[in-house]
Every structure is written in C-alpha cells, then in structure tokens.
Amino acid sequence: MWAFINKLRSPKWFYAISAKLQPLFWVAATLLLGVGTIWGLVFAPEDYQQGNSFRIIYVHVPAAFLAQSIFVSMAVSGLVFMVWKIKVADMAATVMAPLGAAMTFVALFSGAVWGVPTWGTWWMWDARLTSMLILLFLYLGVIALRGAFSSRDSGSRAASVLAMVGVINIPIIKYSVDWWYTLHQPATFTITGRAAMTMDMWAPLLIMVLGFYCFFIALTLMRTRSEILRREANKHWVRELAEETN
Amino acid sequence: MAFSSLNEFFAMGGHAVYVWAAWGVTALLMLVIVWHARQERRQLLNVVKRRVRRENAQRNAQPSHAQPLQEPVTSAQKDVRHDA
Amino acid sequence: MHAPQGGLVVAIKATLKRDLTLMLRRRGEVLNPLVFFALVITLFPIGISPDPELLSTIAPGLLWVAALLAALLSLDSLFRSDYDDGSLEQLLLAPQPLAALGLAKVAVHWLLTGLPLALMAPLLGIMLSLPAGSYAVLALSLALGTASLSLIGAIGAALTVGLARGGVLLSLLVLPLYIPVLIFGAGAVQAAIFGEGIAAHLAILGALLALALMLAPWAIAASLRISING
Numbered sequence: 001m002w003a004f005i006n007k008l009r010s011p012k013w014f015y016a017i018s019a020k021l022q023p024l025f026w027v028a029a030t031l032l033l034g035v036g037t038i039w040g041l042v043f044a045p046e047d048y049q050q051g052n053s054f055r056i057i058y059v060h061v062p063a064a065f066l067a068q069s070i071f072v073s074m075a076v077s078g079l080v081f082m083v084w085k086i087k088v089a090d091m092a093a094t095v096m097a098p099l100g101a102a103m104t105f106v107a108l109f110s111g112a113v114w115g116v117p118t119w120g121t122w123w124m125w126d127a128r129l130t131s132m133l134i135l136l137f138l139y140l141g142v143i144a145l146r147g148a149f150s151s152r153d154s155g156s157r158a159a160s161v162l163a164m165v166g167v168i169n170i171p172i173i174k175y176s177v178d179w180w181y182t183l184h185q186p187a188t189f190t191i192t193g194r195a196a197m198t199m200d201m202w203a204p205l206l207i208m209v210l211g212f213y214c215f216f217i218a219l220t221l222m223r224t225r226s227e228i229l230r231r232e233a234n235k236h237w238v239r240e241l242a243e244e245t246n
Numbered sequence: 247m248a249f250s251s252l253n254e255f256f257a258m259g260g261h262a263v264y265v266w267a268a269w270g271v272t273a274l275l276m277l278v279i280v281w282h283a284r285q286e287r288r289q290l291l292n293v294v295k296r297r298v299r300r301e302n303a304q305r306n307a308q309p310s311h312a313q314p315l316q317e318p319v320t321s322a323q324k325d326v327r328h329d330a
Numbered sequence: 331m332h333a334p335q336g337g338l339v340v341a342i343k344a345t346l347k348r349d350l351t352l353m354l355r356r357r358g359e360v361l362n363p364l365v366f367f368a369l370v371i372t373l374f375p376i377g378i379s380p381d382p383e384l385l386s387t388i389a390p391g392l393l394w395v396a397a398l399l400a401a402l403l404s405l406d407s408l409f410r411s412d413y414d415d416g417s418l419e420q421l422l423l424a425p426q427p428l429a430a431l432g433l434a435k436v437a438v439h440w441l442l443t444g445l446p447l448a449l450m451a452p453l454l455g456i457m458l459s460l461p462a463g464s465y466a467v468l469a470l471s472l473a474l475g476t477a478s479l480s481l482i483g484a485i486g487a488a489l490t491v492g493l494a495r496g497g498v499l500l501s502l503l504v505l506p507l508y509i510p511v512l513i514f515g516a517g518a519v520q521a522a523i524f525g526e527g528i529a530a531h532l533a534i535l536g537a538l539l540a541l542a543l544m545l546a547p548w549a550i551a552a553s554l555r556i557s558i559n560g
Contacts, residue, residue: 041255041269042247042248042249042255043247043248044248045248046248046259051258051259051260051261052248052258052259052260052261052265053258053261053264053265055258055265055269056264056265056268056269059268059269059272060268063272082552099279102275102279105275106271106272106275109268109271109272110268110271110272113264113267113268114264114268116264117261117264134506134509137502137505137506138506140502141499141502141503141506144499144502144503145489145490145499145503148490148493148496148499149493154556154557154559157552157556158489158553158556158557161485161489161549161552161553161556162489162503164549165485165507165549166506166507168545169506169507169510172510172538172541173506173509173510175510176509176510176513176514177509177513179513179517180513180517183517215276219279219280219283222283222284222287223283223286225287226283226286226287226290229287229290229291229294230290233290233293233294233297238294239294239297239298241294242291242294242295242298243295243298245291
C-alpha cells in the first residue's frame, strides 16, 4: 500500500497508468449510460402517480448521488494532499470540483423541472433541493477559494482545508435541513418516496447510477492527466510525450 | 415497451417539456464537459509542442552553446491557471 | 524556565488580555455589528409591511438572520489588523499551539460581538412584535449560536485574511456552513412561541458548539498557516 502511495508521488507514473485505465471507464460509461437511457426512457413502465415525468429520476438521482460523492472524493483527495504531500491528489481534487458543481446543477435543474408537473411549481424548498442548493454553494466556495490565491500551492492547501471542513458539514446540513423541512411541511412528498419500485423501474436506475460513476472516473482521469501536463510542462518526459503525439 | 408509437414516446404522456428539458440539459452538459476536456488536453499538448519546437530552433541556431538557452517565460508559456 | 503547561496558560491569558484591550479600544468595531443588526431589522418592516401580526410570525427568522449577518460582518476584524501589522506572523512563531491561541482570539471576538448581539436581540424583538415567552430563548439561542458562528467563521476569516478582496469570498465560504446553526437557533425561538419543547433545539445548538470547539481550532490554525506562509 505504501508502495502504491509512493508511486503516486510521481505524476509521470500516474499519467502512464491512467492512460490504460481511462479507455476502460469510457467504454463502461458509454455502455451503461446507453443501456440505462434506453431502458429508462423506453422500456420502464410509467408511474401510476406521476406518469412519464417520473423518468426524470434516471438523471436526477444519479446526478444527486454524484454531486455528493464527488465532494467526498474531493475532500479525501485534499486530505491525501495535505497529509502525504502527493501532488496528483491535489490535481485530481482541482478537476473534480467543477464536475461536482455541474452535477449539483443537473440535480437541481432536473429536480426543479420535475417539480412542475408534480407540485405545480418551478421551485420547492423541500429538503432534498435545499440541501442540493447548499451543496452547490459549497462547491462554488471551494472553486472560488482555490482561484483567489496567487500562489497555486496556497490555493491548493486552502481549498483542501475548506473541502474537509465542508465534508464534515454535509451530513450536519442534511440532517438540519431534513429536520427543518419535516417541521414546516408535515405532509412531505419526497421525489423517490414511493412504496416500492418494481424491478423494471429501479434496474435502469442502478445502471444509470453506475454509468454516471464511470463517467465521473473516466473524466477525472482524463482531466487529471491534462492537469499533469499543465503543471509539469517543464519536465523532460512531458516534452518527449508531446513530441511523440501527433 | 411503454409506448406504442414514436409520437407517443416524444409526447411522454403530456410531460414532454419536463422530461426532455431535464434529459436534454443533462445530456448537453455532459457532452460539453467531455468536449471541453478534450479541447483542454489538445491545447496543453500544443503549448508544450510549440515550446519544444522553439527551443529546438534556438538550439540549432546557436550550435556553439553546450546547453540550450533557458527560455524566458513569456505570458503565453506561464502555467495556465486552470479556469474552472 | 516555565513548564510547558504553565507556558500555555500564560500565553492564552496574554492573548485574551491583549485582544480584549485592543478590541475595546476600537469601540467602532464593537458597536458596528450592533448598529448593523438594528438597521437590518429596521429594513424589514419598511420593505415588507409594518403589520404587527405579519411581523410577529416572521420575527424569529428575521432576528436570527440579521444577527447572523451582523456576526458575519464582524469576522473581518478577527484577524485582519493583526495580519496587517505583522503580529499574526508572530503568533505563528510562538511555541504554544496555534490552535489554543486562535481559540483565545475567537473567544474574545464572541464576547465582544456575539454576546452583545444576543443581549440586544430582545430589544429588537419588541420592535418586530415577537410574541411573549420567546425573548429569553431568543437571547439564549443567539448566545449559544453566535459562539458556533464565531468558531466556524474564524476558519473562513483565517483562510481569506491574506486575500485582497477576501470579504465577499468569506461570506460565500461561511454562509452555507452557518445554515445548521440558523435552523436550530430560529427553530428554538419558534418552538418557544408555539409552546413546544425548546430543550431539543438548545441541546443540538450545544452539540454543534461542542463539535465546533473540538474541530474548529485545528482548522483555524491550519488556515492561518496557509494564509501567512503562502
């Protein structure tokens, strides 16, 4: 395990190994998202209560899961960077933040759109959407803080601290918002609050969730590699590599 | 199949606007993200290639120097801060 | 040669005394948040409606949000002047743990901003027709809550103290983290109005404060190091 961590200290090693991993995840993402999309949009039965608008679940839930998971990954990467001084971890954290923010936005947008036929309103301060909105602000804060420092290393360390503080707060925020919402809206209607989804409804959901995760991993590998190119541009191996690629 | 015709599929039982708006924005965003990532990579490789070419040209132009001159950092070459 | 334990207590006392003296000298910095609090509360009846019945229903939230914003505004004075004159750097060089010294600074800050806000709130509650039976809870919840707000806010203040326009960024960083305190603080006051149990809310506010006391000092110290060494 320590050997692995030590290897991670070399961006060059990570660049090489991620070159092999990346295509696997892209292929997996494409397959899973393709199958999930067709299954969810075409074959899954419509919901007896919500009709076909329930199909939004197949993008809303995966995006929401990713939004939260990416923040946790970002915080863990930040921790690895601060504790073990592994630059690649910081590079990964740097590229994860915008994707996480984008997924949070997707969750918010799809959730709000879903609310129109469901609640008759374009925005609803329910627990899930409110938590997602707060999460979006947390993401924006990390991105803004990293960019506010003139020294890249200071920005990285500051963003790592903030991500770690944020990740501790996320369960607290979720709990508080849930509590707040049930207090003010006793007749709650949660988007996935259904008694039981039949298998032909949740199977495509599972596939979509896996597809989104593979997308996240593939994209993060790709953009971390680019970040390596950006930061290590002076290194000999990067120059050789650039000369080799067409 | 939950729909008996293509028209029915697009209509989504009257919820077309919502379903296609949500799915459409998601798909569009993901495609833009991938396109941007590839563009970013291409740009970074080009920057390095240009610099290598320039240094090679300099080296060839001054064969008396044992070491290639260290290029002064211009604004084009400074570490491009990643623009989230 | 003092024993390390004695050295720590001495250093904390010295920090407390110094910060108290300095802050009391800058009376403006102590009064500004209070005036801001009162002003913001004045804006709401003007912007919404002077109807006492309406105001009384939204008073708990208004009071808590206005106090929270006033506390946020006061965070700038926590580290900035020390950063500007170099004494913050000296603090980093001290042999005593930075977490403890930072905690001392935050304690003074709360004593001179959070606590006054909490004590002033009932007065403003009268102006918003806050229903009877909730005034004590208002002050108590604010006293507990602003302590957490000072601790959490200090992390943001430490991260941004070296930045040129850190003020706005500070708000963006800190406000999402304030939300749980707001929820249970305002919730406590509302529970008091409806005659429901306030113990749960105050207990959670206490738990949040305990968590902040345990974790924030380390984050504050790490953040100060980043801002100064960067």
